Amino acid sequence: MAETVLDYEAEAAHYDRTRGGVPRAEAAARAVLSLVPAGTRTLLDLACGTGLVTERLARPGLGVYGADAAHAMLRVAAERVPGRTVRADARRLPLPDASVDAVSAVWLLHLAPFAPEIVAEAARVLRPGGVLVATVDKDAAHDVGSDIDEVLRPLRSAAPASDRADLVTAHAAAHGLDPLSSAHFTGHGQGATPRDTARKLRAGYFASWFSGDPATTETLAAALDALPDQDRRRPDPRYRLASFVRRG
Template identity: 80%
Template sequence: MLDYEAEAAHYDRTRGGVPRARAAAEAVLSLVPPGARTLLDLACGTGLVTERLVRPGLSVYGADAAHAMLRVAEGRLPGRTVRADARRLPLPDAAVDAVSAVWLLHLVPFAPEIVAEAARVLRPGGVLIATVDKDAAHDVGSDIDAILRPRRSAHVGSDTSAHITAHAALHGLAPTPGADFTGHGQGSSPRDTLRKLRGGYYASWFRGDAADIEALAASLAALPDQDRPRADPRYRLARFVRRG
């Protein structure tokens, strides 16, 4: 897993910036019930998405476990951020109307615990909105995808739709139609994919040793247009309603 204390300094610049954040926020808001008054954004990071969730009548808060990320987020949401583990939120039961988790569940081995905690803090009728199948969204149909997909397909990710839906049901969360959005600026080039592979960026699904990395590296290095980004991914948001 990446060191998000170190990532804070350049996170926004390397993750699609405002266009990606705006697309994510608009998709999340399309799934928030019209009468919702409070929304908690888990793993809010620098708050670039979180600040774009604010709208009249909806109080938005951000939570993150990384100090450096929260320092940036606090500048965007003064007095509306808290340092917290998404598995142990400093909130009473049935405290908020919506919980969002964008680009979180694929990073951790304890996604079911996050889903359970979200269910605990949601009021009846409240919604959990979360990205699912994140890794599978990248490089679809591209030459990079042809190399990486067999590895991804062999791994049951922590954020697969089926996995999250099954655990949501255990905690009174019923699936409803979701949404999708474009990950602007997130199309990968072969050279950048290789850098990420060697840097541990794909640790959530890659289980190879040094020899496996070098085998994949050779395949990626043989691709044409080493610095040309492939198509931007389409990320998927799942939506679950807290039963009364």
């Protein structure tokens, strides 16, 4: 399995329930489709996870496929999009050059220290004129303007997130992908609570943009512990999708 911060083999059992379920998946799929040009016939959903978003991308005339590195996630996806899933590392897809019309990557690039390689691989498999649609600035979408955000802000400025929009745009440009458009979707049920954020911080969940020393981590986690309404969710985040078109 590819290196990721979370163990998605273990996450699969409760992934859908904890990631906003159908409302989040519908919102994400709608936003992805809003960036996919009419006439697109094949779409590869990278890091398809349990396929909750993937199955909602299917449309008459559009063949949707899913790829993911985690067996357990893919097993669930295979029930949702039968015969259309493949276990693959997004950095090494089992596809020829210029073979698909669109690639989506919802909630992938923020996880991966190797985001540039994923963007390069997506560019390789896209035909000229094809589009890549990917979430950017994922973690920064959380807690904007909330008390949790106040605590975490120093971490966010300490190191760039792997899915920071300007970095993804630069990786894309280096591989023949030009910026095209963007869209947003609501992360239903994804508003953070202080208690859960502190738990994630201590567990290293934010390691893609913060590799702080244990003392700093504990100081910030203690600040989260001290916030009021420990189990009250702050507002749902709005996630951004950016799209890029493959030069001809």
